[in-house]
Amino acid sequence: MIRSLYTRVVLIFLVSVIGGTLLSFFIATWAFREQLNENLRLPMLYFGEDVAQIYKSQPDDEADAFVSGMRQLSTYHVRIYESRDRFRAYGELNGASSVVITPEQIERVLAGEQVQNNPNGLTVTLVGLPFSTDTGRKALFVEPIGSPSAVFIVKWLLSFSAYALAAGCVVILVAAFFLVRPIQKLTTATRRIAEGDFDVKLDIRQKGELGTLARSFEQMIRELRQAETMRRDFVSNVSHEVQSPLTSISGYAVALKQVKLSEEQRVRYLDIIIEEAGRISKLSSGLLKLSALEAPSPHFRREPLQLDEQIRRVVIALQPQWTPRRIGFELDLPDIRLTGDRDQLDQVWTNLIGNAIKFSPDGGQIGIRMTADADRVTVRVEDQGIGIAPEDRERVFERFFKADRSRSRKYEGSGLGLAIVKQIVTLQGGEISVESRPGHGAVFVVSLPREPQN
CATH class of the missing domain: 3.30.450.20 (PAS domain)
Incomplete structure (x- = not known):
């Protein structure tokens, strides 16, 4: 069996040209x-x-x-x-x-x-x-x-055809080489990618179908490289986020084995262990939630809901967080209905408003405003917190990303909340963006369709 694509192309061309030439010659002679x-x-x-x-x-x-x-x-x-x-x-x-x-x-x-x-x-x-x-x-x-002239003409045509085929064979050998070379490059690149090497440059400049294939392949390489980078970051971030509470749990569990501990110390150590275990539990729940949302066919239950009432209920549910810190709310929520997943959207508002409370100063003000037109609803959640640096605004929706690492212990969180929010909004057919300057708070803008999109 002939496995070389180059040989196949050459043989197909030769068979086609020789067969076509002979057939055309006999047909023309007969006609x-x-x-x-x-x-x-x-x-x-x-x-x-x-x-x-x-x-x-x-x-x-x-x-x-x-x-x-x-x-x-x-x-x-x-x-x-x-x-x-x-x-x-x-x-x-x-x-x-x-x-x-x-x-x-x-x-x-x-x-x-x-x-x-x-x-x-x-x-x-x-x-x-x-x-x-x-x-x-x-x-x-x-x-x-x-020789009669007709015989001479026939001989001349046969000689001409033979020379033409010989020249054509040389041309197709060269042309097939340039035709097959991009595919050989793609094959080599595929093998390198399969081995984990994503630093591949094709350098294919052809146009047409091969050029389109090369461009698509290069796009795939970039996406695979990005996916591999995200995978490594993900493993690193999960390891980091889990290692810290595990270290605390292990350390305080060893400390509890000491005999000479006061009851107050024992209770404090147990509280720390419970708190760190809760951090791991939240991290695990966030990862499971994000994994479910990123599945090929996530489960969504779409139903009509009163969006302004849903946001008000979330604000009331978070009252234990904002009341002791004397944080006020300025609500502009007109009567608006849309179709969506009630539980998923409830998590969006809980996360955005919870972040606004977390990063707002004591005595600060949080604004929640909602507008709508015939097709879409826009919700703006604005706080007066520490703000987000320009270089961090594009990354706040990445998994495990924390805008201010130096304050990560002060503002507890796994870094999964906004990633989950973005995934939910995207699956609802909407968009989310952020506007912010350091020291001037942040505004998260969510735009949702009023009806589900196919």
């Missing part, structure tokens, strides 16, 4: 055989008629002398029969064998009939025509000297 025969017969017939006219208009001796000196005898061989056994020949055959004229053909021409030899259907090798002089009826036969 134009009548014209070839006519083109050969007419010059011989006209020459024979001229010779016959000479004999009709002049005495035989003068006619013989005139015909013997004709320049056309370098092209044609002439035989004139007075009977089956008596004839005169004009013109040299130059070593070529003469066409055999049968007695039957002589008798037919002497009887006043024209004859011709057409042995292979393509070439006329002999023309016989009658003429009469004062000495009686004669039979004049004309045959071409050398």
Whole structure:
């Protein structure tokens, strides 16, 4: 079995071209055989008629002398029969064998009939025509000297086809090399990617289908490289987020084994262990939630809901967080209904408003405003907190990303909340963005369709 694509391309081309050339040659020959025969017969017939006219208009001796000196005898061989056994020949055959004229053909021409030899259907090798002089009826036969022109044309066409095929083979060998080389590069790149090497450059500049394939492959490489980077970051972040509470749990569990501990110390250590275990539990729940949302077919239960009432209930549910810190709310929530997953959207508002409370200063103000048009609803959650640096705004929705690592212990969290929010909003057919400056708070803007999108 031929496995090389290069060999397959070359063989397919050769078979197609050779087969097509031969088929076209035979079809063209069959279609134009009548014209070839006519083109050969007419010059011989006209020459024979001229010779016959000479004999009709002049005495035989003068006619013989005139015909013997004709320049056309370098092209044609002439035989004139007075009977089956008596004839005169004009013109040299130059070593070529003469066409055999049968007695039957002589008798037919002497009887006043024209004859011709057409042995292979393509070439006329002999023309016989009658003429009469004062000495009686004669039979004049004309045959071409050398190869008939039709045979020459056929040989020339075959030679031309052979040279054309040879040149075509050379061209296709070179062209196929350049055609297959990008695919070979893609194959090598695929093998390297399979081995984990994503630093692959194709350097394929062709246009058309191969160029499109190369561009798509390069895009795939970039996405795979990004996915691999995200995977490594994910493993690193999970390890970091889990290691810290596990270290605390392990350390305080060892401390609890000490005999000389006061009840107050024992309770404090247990509280720390419970708190750190809760951090791990929240991290695990967040990861499971994000994994479920990123599944190919996440489960969503869409139903009509009163969005303004849902946001008000979330604010009331979070009252234990904002009341002790004297944080106020400025609500602008008109009566708006939309269709969506109630539980998922409830998590969106809980997370956004919870973050606003977490990062707002004591005595601060949080604004929640909602507007709508015929197709979409926009919700803005604004706080007066520490804000987000410009270089961090594009990354706040990444998993485990924390805008201010130096304050990560002060503002507890796993860094999964906004990633979950973004995934929910996206699956609802909406968009989320952030506007912020350091020291001037942050505004999270959520835009949702009023009806589910297909």
